[in-house]
Every structure is written in structure tokens, then in C-alpha cells.
Amino acid sequence: MLSLFNTLHYRAWLTVALIVVLTGCNTTPANKNAILLAQQGQFEQAKTAIETSYPASGKNKLLRHLELGTLYHLEQRYQLSNENLDKAKAIIEEQYTISVSEQALALLSGPTYTTFSGKEFHRPLINVFKALNYNALANQYPAQRQYYLDAALVEMRQLDTYLSTLTDETGGYDGKPSGDGLTDRVMRILQPLLAPNDLLKNIDYKDDAFAHYISGILYESSNELDAARIQYQRAAEAFEQGFADQYDLGTHATKQAYTDLARVMQKAGGYRNELNELEEKWGDSINEARQAGPRLTVVQNAGIGPQRKEFNLLLRADHSAKALVVTPILWGTSAERKAQMWWFQMLYADTSLFDMMQNYATGDLGDVAMGALTKRLPLGDTLWQSAKTAGLIDALEHGSRIAVTYLEPFEQKIDKSELWIEGKKVAELDNYHSVSLLTLQSALKNANREMQIALTREVVKAMTAHKAIQSTGLQAFDGFAKLATSVVNAVTAGADLRQWQSLPAQIKLTQVPVTLGTVNITLKTKLRSGKVIEQSDTLEINKNMTLWHTRTFIESAQSAAPTTLLTME
Amino acid sequence: MNCKTTLLKLTPLVVACSLAITGCSSTKVQRVDANQEVALSDKWNGKDSQLVAEAMINDMLSFPWVNDHLQKEGTRPAIIIQSVRNKSHQHIAVDTFLNDLKRSILRSGQADFVANKDVRQEIRDERKDQELNASLETQNEMGQEQGADYALSGTINSFVDEQGGDRVTFYQVDLRLIDMTTNREVWNGQKKIQKLQERSRFGF
Numbered sequence: 001m002l003s004l005f006n007t008l009h010y011r012a013w014l015t016v017a018l019i020v021v022l023t024g025c026n027t028t029p030a031n032k033n034a035i036l037l038a039q040q041g042q043f044e045q046a047k048t049a050i051e052t053s054y055p056a057s058g059k060n061k062l063l064r065h066l067e068l069g070t071l072y073h074l075e076q077r078y079q080l081s082n083e084n085l086d087k088a089k090a091i092i093e094e095q096y097t098i099s100v101s102e103q104a105l106a107l108l109s110g111p112t113y114t115t116f117s118g119k120e121f122h123r124p125l126i127n128v129f130k131a132l133n134y135n136a137l138a139n140q141y142p143a144q145r146q147y148y149l150d151a152a153l154v155e156m157r158q159l160d161t162y163l164s165t166l167t168d169e170t171g172g173y174d175g176k177p178s179g180d181g182l183t184d185r186v187m188r189i190l191q192p193l194l195a196p197n198d199l200l201k202n203i204d205y206k207d208d209a210f211a212h213y214i215s216g217i218l219y220e221s222s223n224e225l226d227a228a229r230i231q232y233q234r235a236a237e238a239f240e241q242g243f244a245d246q247y248d249l250g251t252h253a254t255k256q257a258y259t260d261l262a263r264v265m266q267k268a269g270g271y272r273n274e275l276n277e278l279e280e281k282w283g284d285s286i287n288e289a290r291q292a293g294p295r296l297t298v299v300q301n302a303g304i305g306p307q308r309k310e311f312n313l314l315l316r317a318d319h320s321a322k323a324l325v326v327t328p329i330l331w332g333t334s335a336e337r338k339a340q341m342w343w344f345q346m347l348y349a350d351t352s353l354f355d356m357m358q359n360y361a362t363g364d365l366g367d368v369a370m371g372a373l374t375k376r377l378p379l380g381d382t383l384w385q386s387a388k389t390a391g392l393i394d395a396l397e398h399g400s401r402i403a404v405t406y407l408e409p410f411e412q413k414i415d416k417s418e419l420w421i422e423g424k425k426v427a428e429l430d431n432y433h434s435v436s437l438l439t440l441q442s443a444l445k446n447a448n449r450e451m452q453i454a455l456t457r458e459v460v461k462a463m464t465a466h467k468a469i470q471s472t473g474l475q476a477f478d479g480f481a482k483l484a485t486s487v488v489n490a491v492t493a494g495a496d497l498r499q500w501q502s503l504p505a506q507i508k509l510t511q512v513p514v515t516l517g518t519v520n521i522t523l524k525t526k527l528r529s530g531k532v533i534e535q536s537d538t539l540e541i542n543k544n545m546t547l548w549h550t551r552t553f554i555e556s557a558q559s560a561a562p563t564t565l566l567t568m569e
Numbered sequence: 570m571n572c573k574t575t576l577l578k579l580t581p582l583v584v585a586c587s588l589a590i591t592g593c594s595s596t597k598v599q600r601v602d603a604n605q606e607v608a609l610s611d612k613w614n615g616k617d618s619q620l621v622a623e624a625m626i627n628d629m630l631s632f633p634w635v636n637d638h639l640q641k642e643g644t645r646p647a648i649i650i651q652s653v654r655n656k657s658h659q660h661i662a663v664d665t666f667l668n669d670l671k672r673s674i675l676r677s678g679q680a681d682f683v684a685n686k687d688v689r690q691e692i693r694d695e696r697k698d699q700e701l702n703a704s705l706e707t708q709n710e711m712g713q714e715q716g717a718d719y720a721l722s723g724t725i726n727s728f729v730d731e732q733g734g735d736r737v738t739f740y741q742v743d744l745r746l747i748d749m750t751t752n753r754e755v756w757n758g759q760k761k762i763q764k765l766q767e768r769s770r771f772g773f
Contacts, residue, residue, distance in 0.1 A: 096734060096768050096770070097734075097768055097769055097770065097771065097772040098770060098771050098772070099772060099773065100771055100772065100773055101773050146652075146654070150654055150655050150656070151655075151660060153656070154655065154657065154658060154659065154660050157657070157658035157727075158658050158659075160658075161658060161729045161731060164731075165731050165732075
């Protein structure tokens with residue numbers, strides 16, 4: 001009776017500790033706050049927030065330079081943006097060599113103790129942002145136009161080297177499937193839920209059609225037609241062979257890339273057969289855009305990418321079923337709890353018939369109905385005994401908190417974006433990239449591995465603490481010591497929420513013929529809520545290709561007047 | 570007793586950690602000769618710029634155009650640098666490379682340099698200012714500039730091949746010298762540099 005009281009008492013304390021920890025988990029990361037400040041135009045405060053939270057020499061130094069790079073970019077201080085992005089690129093290069101000692105420390109403490117090394121899709125985005133900065137400098141300083149365009153092309157050559165290596169490793173969109181077992185497993189888990197949506201058929205980041213396309217535009221700006229042709233061709237093929245489907249872009253980007261390919265082939269001359277093939281494939285529509293003369297490409301970076309948030313699970317041992325059971329601890333606002341449930345069901349829960357049968361076989365009929373809310377790992381007699389001998393079952397007496405990440409759901413808020421020149425609507429922008437989907441797919445791909453590592457880490461921590469209690473002769477305080485260990489582990493468990501937060505949610509683009517000289521353009525972004533955001537600028541059109549980019553924040557418009565005039569290149 | 574044993578067991582770990590932390594936090598700065606190569610990566614560096622400039626100018630001055638010009642005109646040829654475009658995959662300080670080129674030519678004593686467009690304009694502005702503000706004896710006349718006989722231009726290209734942690738970078742600098750009267754290419758030089766960078770996937 002006393003034992004039962006103690007157990008209940010300890011569990012009450014553990015619950016209190018968990019609540020305290022989980023309440024602390026709900027804080028908004030500094031880089032999310034910074035980009036929210038930036039969208040209100042408060043750049044100095046945003047930069048201060050980044051500089052204060054991410055020191056220049058700490059394990060988060062990459063985040064510091066990525067976020068500052070974006071903030072300076074938004075502020076149109078392109079040289080400073082490039083300096084920061086250059087440092088970020090160097091840090092990513094350094095991280096090629098994995099520190100074994102740091103990984104060992106992370107296994108015992110948590111992923112946040114490692115140096116943040118970014119994601120595989122960050123490097124191409126750094127190159128693209130730097131190139132856009134150099135392009136903007138070329139537009140700002142006509143006397144040094146060639147110098148800055150050359151610098152932009154340096155970035156595109158680096159990008160090409162990186163993407164060539166990436167496609168060698170992954171097979172690209174025209175190669176064989178990468179055969180990544182983890183991806184296949186994630187796909188199988190997702191299949192029952194998302195089978196109608198073919199989006200997750202393949203979620204590897206294997207090439208970047210958008211980056212190739214921007215590269216083609218910049219080469220064409222410098223009249224380097226051969227290089228432009230190669231990049232347009234790579235972009236067109238990647239869009240067509242899977243990139244457009246993977247990031248839900250529709251078919252326009254593919255057609256535009258083939259049209260641009262045809263145009264530079266015609267300009268360069270000597271591609272009669274290839275042009276005929278393109279005409280056969282795309283018909284007369286490809287000819288319309290092949291007319292010679294200056295062209296304007298408008299790139300719209302819209303919104304803010306989704307935030308990574310922490311999701312907590314409780315790992316405990318089920319003595320009667322001889323199984324380890326993982327139960328989600330839904331926490332936060334109603335929307336957050338729903339998102340956590342959705343994420344858990346999508347990835348971890350026993351939703352397949354096979355898993356439900358396993359629940360049934362372990363004798364826990366109650367959990368068959370609750371299958372969607374638990375992940376059960378039946379150990380069987382032999383493994384259960386081994387786990388007991390190793391002290392694992394004892395270490396999990398009060399349960400262990402496992403922290404993993406989930407991505408907040410995102411919704412499409414833009415109805416359409418229109419390009420107006422000299423007061424006339426000339427085109428609608430189409431989707432060319434979805435950084436939101438890219439981030440989501442990256443998170444999904446890593447989710448099972450993350451859970452596995454988190455599970456291992458917490459078990460190792462619990463077992464190490466349990467053995468330490470035994471070796472230091474504190475058995476007299478066994479119950480209290482175990483509780484203390486559980487509480488300490490619960491507090492130190494933490495998911496790695498670090499990410500380049502200031503990236504846009506999606507990238508839209510259009511390309512139109514224009515006349516040489518000065519033009520006044522307006523970009524009208526119509527939101528589903530009915531509000532309209534207007535951004536205007538005056539441009540000097542060059543003889544080949546002029547590239548103009550802007551960032552449109554969606555949230556700031558909601559609190560502003562229905563029509564807002566912003567001029568942010 | 571148990572506590573003491575535990576502490577004894579932990580001592581080497583604590584010492585090792587302390588040493589590791591001390592080692593990590595040290596920063597060392599030393600002065601090194603500007604001519605000494607310090608290659609931290611396979612990027613184009615100051616030594617590459619200097620070596621390529623010297624080699625190319627030696628090659629350029631070994632061609633017959635210098636003597637031909639001396640025999641024909643009786644003066645040293647005057648060269649203007651038009652542009653050297655960076656078409657490589659690295660951001661290269663082209664101005665530094667151009668300065669290395671100029672120094673190599675001037676050091677040879679076989680040719681003169683004419684200032685480029687921007688510098689010429691600055692000097693012209695200065696002469697205009699002299700006309701208004703300097704004494705007659707110290708004023709420099711307008712219209713007495715030396716015109717260039719030859720124009721130097723070129724490109725820096727690079728190719729990269731990467732596999733795992735190994736990367737081979739190949740830089741190629743191409744320069745050409747054009748006779749400004751006849752458009753005849755009197756010299757064409759090429760210098761190649763290849764660098765291998767090896768990185769291990771795991772480290773302590």
C-alpha cells in the first residue's frame with residue numbers, strides 16, 4: 001500500500017516536472033521573433049535579437065549568419081548580406097567533417113548540444129540569395145554592372161558544382177531511385193494516410209530545378225548563352241521529371257523553362273534539330289515567347305516558412321504486455337495539439353493493420369481502439385528478459401520523456417500575384433518553388449531517425465543514471481533517485497528546433513517581354529482573405545534579361561489597411 | 570569509500586574534459602611573410618595571384634612584339650589593362666591580380682603602363698582643378714596624355730571535380746595582348762594551376 005502511494009506520489013511529481021518543462025518548451029525561437037519583427041519593418045531590433053541569441057563563435061553560429069544574411073537582404077544592404085551568407089557557407093563546408101566527440105556528447109545529452117550544420121537544401125539557397133544580392137547590386141550600380149553580374153555567376157558555378165555532386169549521390173530526377181531504406185520506410189508509413197496525394201511518393205531532395213532556372217536567367221543576363229542553355233535544360237528536365245510534382249508547382253514552370261531553352265538556342269544558333277523537337281513537343285505556344293528583345297523576370301519570395309516545434313512523447317515499459325510503449329503528450333494551443341496528433345499519427349502511431357494486430361497479440365485490447373495514440377514496441381520474452389537484466393525496464397519505471405520535432409501546418413494564403421507594368425496587368429506569377437514543402441519533406445524524412453536517436457538517447461541516459469545509483473550505494477533512496485533521474489532527463493531532453501527561419505514559404509515567378517529603358521512595375525498580391533498587397537518599383541531594363549526580386553510578407557498585410565504600398569526589392 | 574572510488578574513477582575523465590576545453594578555447598596569431606603561402610583551402614589565394622602574374626608577364630615579354638615595337642617606334646610600348654573577367658567558381662579579387670600583373674611588367678622595365686579609364690578621369694578632373702587653382706609654372710597641360718599601344722585583357726576560368734571529401738580544382742588564366750592600331754593579337758598566354766583538397770568525413 002505504501003509502495004503504491006510512493007509510486008503515485010513520484011508520478012505526481014514527475015507530471016508536475018513535465019508540465020513545467022513543457023510550458024517552457026512553448027517559447028518562440030529568437031529567429032522566429034526576428035523575422036516577425038522584420039516583417040513589421042523593425043530590422044534593427046530583429047538583428048539585435050539574432051546577435052544576442054546566436055553568438056558568433058557558438059554552436060549556433062551558422063544560424064546567426066543565415067538569419068543576418070536574410071535580414072540584411074530584406075533591408076537591401078546586399079554587401080552585408082553577402083558577407084554573412086559567405087560566412088554561413090564556410091561554416092557548412094567546415095561541418096563536412098563530423099566531430100565524433102560532439103556526436104558522442106549529443107547522444108548522452110541531446111541534439112541541441114551539437115553545432116548546427118544546416119540542411120542539404122540550405123547550400124543552394126545561400127547561392128541563390130547571394131546571386132540575387134549581386135544582381136540587385138548590378139541594377140543599383142550600372143557602372144559596375146558586369147563586375148556584379150560576374151560575381152553572381154560565381155555563385156551559380158558553385159551551385160552547379162554542388163548540385164552535380166548531389167545528383168551524383170541521389171540519382172537526380174532522371175536517375176534510378178536512391179533506394180534509401182529510410183525514405184522507403186517513411187513512404188510506406190505515410191502511404192495509408194496520404195496515398196491519394198502522390199506528393200510523398202518520393203521525398204528526397206535530389207536536385208533543384210528552381211536554382212538551375214535562376215542560374216539560366218543570370219547567365220542570359222550576361223549574354224553567356226551556352227551556359228544559360230545548359231542551365232535552362234537542367235531546370236526544364238528537373239521540373240518535368242519530378243521537381244514540379246514533388247513541390248506541387250503545376251506545369252507552368254516546366255513549360256517556361258523549355259521556352260527559355262528554345263529562346264537561347266535560337267539566339268546562339270546551330271540548334272535547328274533541337275528546336276524542331278521542342279516545337280513538336282510544346283506546339284506553337286513555345287514560339288510566342290521566343291521573340292527576340294529584352295525580357296523581365298520577376299521573382300517573388302512570399303511569406304515565412306513554417307516553424308519547427310517540439311513534440312513530446314512518454315516512453316514507458318508495459319510489464320503485463322512486455323512491451324515498450326510510446327504515448328504522445330499533446331500540449332499547447334488547440335491548433336498545436338491537433339498538429340501534434342496529426343504528425344504522430346502520420347509517422348509513429350500503430351495505424352496499420354499489422355500494428356493493430358500486434359496490439360491485439362500483446363493482449364492489450366484497450367489499446368487497439370487507442371492504437372492511433374500509441375506506438376507499441378513488443379519485446380517478447382527473450383528481449384524483455386535482456387532488457388530487465390540490462391536495467392532498462394527498471395530505468396523506465398517512471399517513464400522517460402522523448403522530445404522530437406514537428407512542423408507547424410501551413411496554409412496557402414495567397415490567391416494570386418499579378419504583375420502590372422505602367423498601370424496595365426501583364427501577367428500572373430506562377431509557383432516555382434515551395435520552401436514550405438521542402439522543409440516539411442525534409443522533416444518527414446528525418447522524423448523516424450530522429451525518434452530512433454531520441455529514444456536511444458533517453459534510454460541510455462536513464463540506464464546510465466540507474467547504474468550510477470546502484471554503484472554509488474544510494475539504494476536506500478532508490479525511489480527518490482529514480483524520480484530525480486526521470487525529472488532531470490525530462491528537463492534535459494530537447495528536440496533540435498534549429499532551422500533557417502527567415503526563408504520564404506514559397507517562391508513565385510513570371511517572365512514577360514519589355515521595352516528597353518525605364519519601366520514602372522507593380523506587383524499586386526491578392527490574398528484569399530480579400531486583401532491586396534502592392535509593391536512598386538522603377539526599373540532600368542537591359543537588352544538581354546533583367547531580373548527583379550522582392551519579398552512579400554503576408555501577415556503584415558493582415559494588420560494593415562486593405563491596400564498597402566510597400567517598396568522592397 | 571564508495572564515493573571515493575567513484576571520484577577516483579571520474580578524475581581522468583574530468584582532467585581530459587578540462588584539457589579538451591582548454592585546447593578548444595586557445596587562439597594563436599602569428600606574423601608570417603607575405604610571400605609565404607598559407608593554404609587553408611583550395612581557393613585562389615595571394616600566392617596564386619603573384620605566381621601567375623610573374624609567369625605570364627615573363628612569357629609575354631619573351632615574345633617578339635617588344636623588340637619589334639622598339640625597333641619600329643624607338644620607345645617602350647605602353648600597355649593598358651582593359652578587363653580580366655572572373656569566370657571561375659570562386660570570388661577572386663581581380664584588382665589584386667591586375668596589380669600583380671602591373672608590378673611584374675613595371676619591374677621588367679621593358680614596357681610602360683597607361684592608367685585605366687576611371688583613373689584617367691580622376692587625373693583629368695585634377696588637371697582641370699589645376700587650371701583654376703595651381704600656379705602657371707606648376708600646371709599640367711591638357712591633351713598631353715600618352716596613348717596606349719597595346720591592350721591587355723583576359724579571363725580566369727576554373728573547373729571543379731568533387732567526390733566525397735576530395736576536390737580537384739583547376740584554375741586557368743588566359744591573357745591576350747592586342748595591338749591597338751592593327752587589332753593584331755601579338756601575344757596569348759595561358760597559365761594553369763591545379764589544387765587537390767582532401768577532407769576526412771570524421772574527426773575528433
